[in-house]
Amino acid sequence: MILFSGMTPRKKLPMNFPCQSRQSPEEGRAFSLVEVLAAITIIGIITFLAVPNIVQVRQDAEDNLARARAETLNMAIAAYVQAVGTNTAQANWTAAADDSARYLLISPYISFAESTLSTFTPSGYTNTLPTTISPLTTKVRLSGASRTNISY
Numbered sequence: 001m002i003l004f005s006g007m008t009p010r011k012k013l014p015m016n017f018p019c020q021s022r023q024s025p026e027e028g029r030a031f032s033l034v035e036v037l038a039a040i041t042i043i044g045i046i047t048f049l050a051v052p053n054i055v056q057v058r059q060d061a062e063d064n065l066a067r068a069r070a071e072t073l074n075m076a077i078a079a080y081v082q083a084v085g086t087n088t089a090q091a092n093w094t095a096a097a098d099d100s101a102r103y104l105l106i107s108p109y110i111s112f113a114e115s116t117l118s119t120f121t122p123s124g125y126t127n128t129l130p131t132t133i134s135p136l137t138t139k140v141r142l143s144g145a146s147r148t149n150i151s152y
Helices: 033-084 086-095 099-109
Strands: 126-128 141-143
Touching: 033 086, 033 099, 033 126, 033 141, 086 099
Parallel strands: none
Antiparallel strands: 126 141
């Protein structure tokens, strides 16, 4: 080792000796304001992108449920006609005063049927049962909140 005048040799530290900083142990453990703002911004962007998709998925699920329930009513009408016969089904159907009475005729042919048509139909939708019964040509009319017909 070459020493110049006025220099003293330095003590060599072992390779695994930890570096000492000028900060106390409490300092440096908190997040800076920039890091916190960056994290909040990232969370905000993810929320901004995710929430509309979640709302759309929920609306699509409600639409699909309403369509499935309308198809279930159609299948129940067909099963009712097959079970009691065409003439009896038409006579009973015509004698029923309204959709609620008609629903009571076909509810035994629906698995897990609700007690009334209004509870069977998802909220915001309306199922209107046909006034005359013909199992292969008449369908339940499904309409949404704005009373527009929904095809299924």
